[in-house]
Amino acid sequence: MLIVAMSPSYTEGGAIASKIAGIILASLSAGGGELSFMGLTHYYGQFSLAAWSSGTGAAGLVGAGAYALATNTIGISVNATLYASACLPALMVVSFFVILPRDPLRATSLDSYISVERGEHPGVDEADEAGIESEREESEGLLGVSVHSDTPKSVQINVEAFWWDHMQRNMQQLGKLFFPFMLPLLLVFIAEYVINQGVAPTLLFPLYSSPFKDFRSFYPAYNAIYQAGVFVSRSSTPFFRVHWLYIPSLLQVLNLVLLSLHSMFNFIPNVYLVFLVIFWEGLLGGLVYVNTFAEISDRVPEEEREFSLGATTVSDSAGICIAGFLSMTMEVALCRFQMSRGREYCRMV
Structure with missing residues (x-):
């Protein structure tokens, strides 16, 4: 505004x-x-x-x-x-x-995106979910979660797989x-x-x-x-x-x-x-x-x-x-x- x-007048x-x-x-x-x-x-x-x-x-x-x-x-x-x-x-x-x-x-933190999907996102077993939950409770970052560098590598990979799966489902939802x-x-x-x-x-x-x-x-x-x-x-x-x-x-x-x-x-x-x-x-x-x-x-x-x-x-x-x-x-x-x-x-x- x-x-x-x-802005100058239209003549300028x-x-x-x-x-x-x-x-x-x-x-x-x-x-x-x-x-x-x-x-x-x-x-x-x-x-x-x-x-x-x-x-x-x-x-x-x-x-x-x-x-x-x-x-x-x-x-x-x-x-x-x-x-x-x-x-x-x-x-x-x-x-x-x-x-x-x-x-x-x-x-409403990561629970809105992960907890609702518990048991559905690919490649995340109960141990990994427990690790994600622990990291969520200990961290303050985007959406209340931050995966630190000391998080097990398998957990980081599974979280990435979840977000990719989540994006694919969103595209299907658009249709x-x-x-x-x-x-x-x-x-x-x-x-x-x-x-x-x-x-x-x-x-x-x-x-x-x-x-x-x-x-x-x-x-x-x-x-x-x-x-x-x-x-x-x-x-x-x-x-x-x-x-x-x-x-x-x-x-x-x-x-x-x-x-x-x-x-x-x-x-x-x-x-x-x-x-x-x-x-x-x-x-x-x-x-x-x-x-x-x-x-x-x-x-x-x-x-x-x-x-x-x-x-x-x-x-x-x-x-x-x-x-x-x-x-x-x-x-x-x-x-x-x-x-x-x-x-x-x-x-x-």
Whole structure:
């Protein structure tokens, strides 16, 4: 956020490169954070997943809403808004190291990976397991275990064989996760982020028929409304569950088709109906997200659950990435199509 805020204006050299560098750093941290924290919800019970999903929905809503309020309503500059927001990630440090109960994580050492597999990992007899257990109790290292140099060589070899076997099983688990969980999540994220990045910037109306003073205000408003829908649906699992994940995914694809056709042929009469469709888009995206991970928590065996939760987050990241490449072409194509029909609003943003 600081790199983007400190980047020069677009008329100066190096502006695009520095802004993209900031975006890349933000994406790396967001992806790594989601992968890590989603897996950690496994240790805090079912409600922690609902709390995590609701928190991510609230973050999107507050972030988009605060940005729209600061820049559109109050009139604060984009740079000043980013500077003021750059302190927010420090709250993650406080929430993890101060607020979050640590006992479930301290109690989870190598036992989560070895004890559950006792009797199944290759080439480890009872004597070796006793040696591993003794080393675990005497050591403080990664995951609470460290194999010292004086550990019997056979034990070191067997531990390595276990980790290799564990990795192979994880790859097999990915295949089991793909069709029931990863594919519908991938589809819904591709559809909704093509809408957000490629279609929404072209959903413009005459200013006199809208609540806005300039065309650049449409997009932040769409984003805030979308995030409101995401927040509502990501907070819904304690009250409402969706077990057929492909239904909302396919409905999201229909949203993409509807809004793309409107961008081309301008048949939705006013912006307020587009607001409703965007809110519905957020509801569908949030429903698939939270219910995908809820279904994994219900249907995947406990010893495979942490990996499954973390691995499935690849689908939403991949969906956003694919949508980004599609949107670069789609936004330009839709804008050119509108201009060919005499609607030049997209040039006035």
